[in-house]
Amino acid sequence: MTPDTSQIVFEGVSKFYGEVLGVNKVSFSLEPGITSLVGPNGSGKTTLMNLLTGLIRPSQGAIHVLGLTPQQPIEFFRQVGYCTQFDSFPPGTNGYDFIYWPLRLHGFGHGQAAQLTNEALERAGMAQVARRKVAGYSKGMRQRIRLAQAIAHHPSVLVLDEPLNGLDPMARSESIALFEAIAKQGMHVIISSHILEEVDRISDRVVLMSSGYVVAEGQIREVRKEVRDHPMQILVRCSNAARLAAAAFELDHVVEAKILNDGHGVLVRTRDAEQFYLLLNKIVSGGLVEVDAVAPADDDVNSIYQYLIGSDGGPA
Amino acid sequence: MSAQDLVVRAQRWSKEQPWRLFASQVSILVRNEVSRNLFTRRRIWIYLLAFVPAFIILTHVILDKNQPTGPAQIENDTQVLAGIVQLYYFRLGIFFACMGIFTWLFRGEMVERTLHYQFLVPVRREVLVVGKFIAGAAVAIALFETAVLACFCLMYSRFGSAGKSYVFDGPGLGQLRSYLLVTALACLGYGVVFLALSLLFKNPIIPGVVIMGWEAIAPIFPAWAQLLSVTFYLKNLCPVSLPITGPLAIFTIVAEPVSPLIAVVGLLCLTIAILVLSCFLIHRMEITYTTE
Numbered sequence: 079m080t081p082d083t084s085q086i087v088f089e090g091v092s093k094f095y096g097e098v099l100g101v102n103k104v105s106f107s108l109e110p111g112i113t114s115l116v117g118p119n120g121s122g123k124t125t126l127m128n129l130l131t132g133l134i135r136p137s138q139g140a141i142h143v144l145g146l147t148p149q150q151p152i153e154f155f156r157q158v159g160y161c162t163q164f165d166s167f168p169p170g171t172n173g174y175d176f177i178y179w180p181l182r183l184h185g186f187g188h189g190q191a192a193q194l195t196n197e198a199l200e201r202a203g204m205a206q207v208a209r210r211k212v213a214g215y216s217k218g219m220r221q222r223i224r225l226a227q228a229i230a231h232h233p234s235v236l237v238l239d240e241p242l243n244g245l246d247p248m249a250r251s252e253s254i255a256l257f258e259a260i261a262k263q264g265m266h267v268i269i270s271s272h273i274l275e276e277v278d279r280i281s282d283r284v285v286l287m288s289s290g291y292v293v294a295e296g297q298i299r300e301v302r303k304e305v306r307d308h309p310m311q312i313l314v315r316c317s318n319a320a321r322l323a324a325a326a327f328e329l330d331h332v333v334e335a336k337i338l339n340d341g342h343g344v345l346v347r348t349r350d351a352e353q354f355y356l357l358l359n360k361i362v363s364g365g366l367v368e369v370d371a372v373a374p375a376d377d378d379v380n381s382i383y384q385y386l387i388g389s390d391g392g393p394a
Numbered sequence: 395m396s397a398q399d400l401v402v403r404a405q406r407w408s409k410e411q412p413w414r415l416f417a418s419q420v421s422i423l424v425r426n427e428v429s430r431n432l433f434t435r436r437r438i439w440i441y442l443l444a445f446v447p448a449f450i451i452l453t454h455v456i457l458d459k460n461q462p463t464g465p466a467q468i469e470n471d472t473q474v475l476a477g478i479v480q481l482y483y484f485r486l487g488i489f490f491a492c493m494g495i496f497t498w499l500f501r502g503e504m505v506e507r508t509l510h511y512q513f514l515v516p517v518r519r520e521v522l523v524v525g526k527f528i529a530g531a532a533v534a535i536a537l538f539e540t541a542v543l544a545c546f547c548l549m550y551s552r553f554g555s556a557g558k559s560y561v562f563d564g565p566g567l568g569q570l571r572s573y574l575l576v577t578a579l580a581c582l583g584y585g586v587v588f589l590a591l592s593l594l595f596k597n598p599i600i601p602g603v604v605i606m607g608w609e610a611i612a613p614i615f616p617a618w619a620q621l622l623s624v625t626f627y628l629k630n631l632c633p634v635s636l637p638i639t640g641p642l643a644i645f646t647i648v649a650e651p652v653s654p655l656i657a658v659v660g661l662l663c664l665t666i667a668i669l670v671l672s673c674f675l676i677h678r679m680e681i682t683y684t685t686e
Contacts, residue, residue: 085469095682128681131514132513133510133514133680133681134680134682135680136683151515151516151517151518151519152516152517152518153410153516154516155514155515155516156401156405156516157516158514160514162510164507164510164516164683166507166508167508168426168430168508168511169430169434169506170430174536179426180511180514180515182418182422183405183419183422183515183517184515184516185405185407185408185415185418185419185516186400186404190400190403190404193395193400194400195395197397218654231401232397232401286552316666
């Protein structure tokens with residue numbers, strides 16, 4: 079089979095560390111855009127990223143990144159940038175050299191490498207402190223200089239292991255904007271993060287992991303639809319909440335309709351959201367209720383995480 | 395020129411001229427490794443290993459200024475120098491310094507958790523091995539050539555014009571050339587062995603001790619087995635033979651004699667063979683810092 083040159087493909091990938099399971103029988107393919115790896119500590123997120131970038135080899139299965147494998151390092155690492163979680167740096171290095179010398183290894187001449195280094199430093203907001211030793215950086219600065227190194231050669235696939243750790247809110251927001259801008263250029267951005275609210279906001283799709291297995295994978299709303307054990311929650315802001323709640327209760331698939339404390343809305347839990355929306359359309363067109371807003375209340379990463387993995391998804 | 399244009403241009407260049415890319419990568423790796431390995435406080439014990447004999451000779455020169463400096467004494471000191479090079483440098487100094495320098499090239503980066511940076515750039519792992527080996531060799535050769543040269547100069551400087559005559563009109567300069575050649579070959583031979591050991595074992599110290607034992611007992615093995623010993627080749631290139639008796643005899647080398655050319659070519663072939671083996675071994679290496 080010819081590997082797809084626009085996708086990242088995992089085919090039956092397993093990794094064992096001796097008798098310890100890293101990941102087991104992972105198969106999925108990723109389109110360009112932002113993909114989040116979500117799961118508790120030890121679920122296999124970093125193992126999956128290390129497999130993807132060739133830092134470790136799969137015990138079974140195969141991985142193709144844009145049709146390439148890490149066994150073709152020259153082509154592969156031109157396309158891939160990896161910002162790891164390892165908070166360590168070559169001794170004595172400064173921020174500028176940390177980016178400049180790897181670029182020279184890419185084959186860029188002095189002037190080209192300097193230009194790309196300065197650009198990456200600007201994008202990561204590290205230009206002012208680039209000549210300082212990395213050993214003197216704060217945790218957030220170290221995180222950003224690693225990010226700058228990962229993006230400096232303009233990779234098509236950017237892999238980021240907990241890239242928001244240690245960043246202050248401003249830097250976090252800037253980093254997220256950067257990830258979104260990179261993804262908008264048609265590139266792959268793969269992020270693992272514990273900060274589910276931000277993951278939810280920027281992700282096109284999620285890969286949920288638990289104990290080395292992929293529990294669910296796909297677009298967040300599609301994954302949510304697949305979680306049939308937990309009825310979907312829909313929040314309706316409306317004028318006549320009691321009337322809407324009564325109508326909703328007449329439907330078999332509605333398991334709960336709770337009027338909000340302020341009396342201006344209903345929180346509905348239903349096993350068939352489509353049918354509920356049809357009912358809502360009828361009620362509105364009949365003029366019985368004036369609807370101000372309708373929004374799913376639990377089709378976010380945090381809710382899916384809770385339903386599938388069972389913890390609150392907060393920072394571990 | 396935009397950043398994207400630069401990237402495309404660099405990609406095209408490396409595709410069209412892969413060997414130039416490899417050469418450029420090796421030179422960058424060597425530069426980075428040398429600055430990292432040569433000028434660091436962690437390497438002080440290696441400087442000491444290299445220069446301790448020179449300090450001892452210097453002390454001897456200062457303290458024994460009034461001792462006789464005739465031709466007999468020159469012959470005597472020539473034997474002493476041969477002993478320093480063959481017994482100290484080949485058996486201990488270069489051996490342990492190469493253990494420190496070459497095992498640290500990869501294993502040290504594992505300990506410092508920085509090896510992944512080397513594995514995440516578009517560099518073939520074979521190029522990485524070659525680059526690091528050349529860097530290690532450059533550091534070891536520079537240190538020990540300087541040290542041997544210092545020993546040689548100090549040893550004959552106290553003899554004044556007689557010493558000058560021995561060096562420039564007698565066999566001195568030829569001996570120095572041989573010592574420098576053998577020192578460089580010793581650094582290459584031991585260096586490549588320890589590089590390979592560091593890729594085979596998480597802790598290469600114990601295998602290193604085994605290698606030391608092997609080097610000591612290799613002369614009692616058949617000729618074909620001696621070909622796998624670094625000291626077998628070195629012995630054949632030493633300009634002055636050592637008639638050592640007593641306990642120090644265990645450090646002396648009694649090898650099957652071969653011509654100097656075969657010895658040089660043989661050791662270079664052994665070095666290249668182990669380097670090729672290392673290039674295969676590096677492909678098995680994974681970044682698993684937590685198990686280090």
